[in-house]
Amino acid sequence: MRKEVISNPRYPHTIKIVRILxxxxxxxxxxxxxxxxxxxxxxxxxxxxxxxxENVILYSGCGRSFTDTTTNGMGKVDINKRKASIPVRYDKWEANRQPLDGDTIYATVGNNTEEGRVRDSEPDNDRTIVYWELVRV
Incomplete structure (x- = not known):
């Protein structure tokens, strides 16, 4: 039988969050x-x-982006609700640098980069969860 090596890192994606000042x-x-x-x-x-x-990079590094299993399609576009898990404790963010509504998030999954709008963020066990929306045109 052939041996298979499974690679399943906790944070396989690249996340970048930018605030425009x-x-x-x-x-x-x-x-x-x-x-x-x-x-x-x-x-x-x-x-x-x-x-x-001025573009201020709030975070750029590893993370995990995943769907919140909700899609709203009330008009001509569909909006997917997404989450991103970032390995930064919520109390480790610098003052006024935690992700907020209106910031732009880039989630690179494999060879694809998804761009969306941050809606909220909250603390979790040794990480930060970022809620964001991906507009599908």
Whole structure:
């Protein structure tokens, strides 16, 4: 009989969670302000500003992504509810760095990467569970 070696690691996937921070910064040169920027200030009494976006990586490493067995298909798209298990104790997150609603999650499973929106996170036994949604178009 042929021997088979089974590889079943606890965290076989790669998880990345990104938060987009928007900052308003003053602009010295008026030509730097984009004409289509709705947040740009055109008031002559105030200095002109522009909005800059910064991607902050909250987590990048091993994890496990799995389905929550719920799919909502009320319209033209289906939304799968998903979970991700991350081997970080909830009390080990830095201040204001735990995953929150609105953050973007990337779950790489094999050769496929799924992108979704974080909805919530909670502590579990020596790990963090992240609830997220995957939109199927």
């Amino acid at each position: 928007e900052k308003t910064v003053p602009v010295e040169n008026a030509s730097e302000v984009e004409n289509e920027d709705p947040f740009a200030s055109n008031d002559t009494s105030n200095p002109q500003t522009k909005t800059e976006r």
